[in-house]
Amino acid sequence: MDIKVGGIMDKQFYKEELGRIIAENNKLKQQILDLTLENAELKDMVLDNGGDYTETDGYEVGSPSDYEEDKQLNLFDERPMIYESPDGGKTIYGRRAGDSVREKFNRECD
Numbered sequence: 001m002d003i004k005v006g007g008i009m010d011k012q013f014y015k016e017e018l019g020r021i022i023a024e025n026n027k028l029k030q031q032i033l034d035l036t037l038e039n040a041e042l043k044d045m046v047l048d049n050g051g052d053y054t055e056t057d058g059y060e061v062g063s064p065s066d067y068e069e070d071k072q073l074n075l076f077d078e079r080p081m082i083y084e085s086p087d088g089g090k091t092i093y094g095r096r097a098g099d100s101v102r103e104k105f106n107r108e109c110d
Helices: 012-046
Strands: 081-084 094-096 103-105
Touching: none
Parallel strands: none
Antiparallel strands: 081 094, 094 103
16 A cells, blocks of 8 residues: 655545555455354354353353352442431441341440
């Protein structure tokens, strides 16, 4: 590909470049079609052999269970805390929003 730098590009140059780009575009479209057909054949082979085919974004490796959230790794509970005191502030209980189990807190700031 010869690109004229700093010179005047004439009509013939544009025609040649446009022809080259159209030819390259057609070639790429054909490659996409060929790969799409090959991919469909591979999907059929997986299904014919008893496999399970699930559409992905292509970055996954391993089984879907490898990507499930591990609750044990969730160190921080994002739910807000609710604090309650049945005796006007002497005893303070706290619980996460949505939980019914509460925990007694010591009041050390007096």
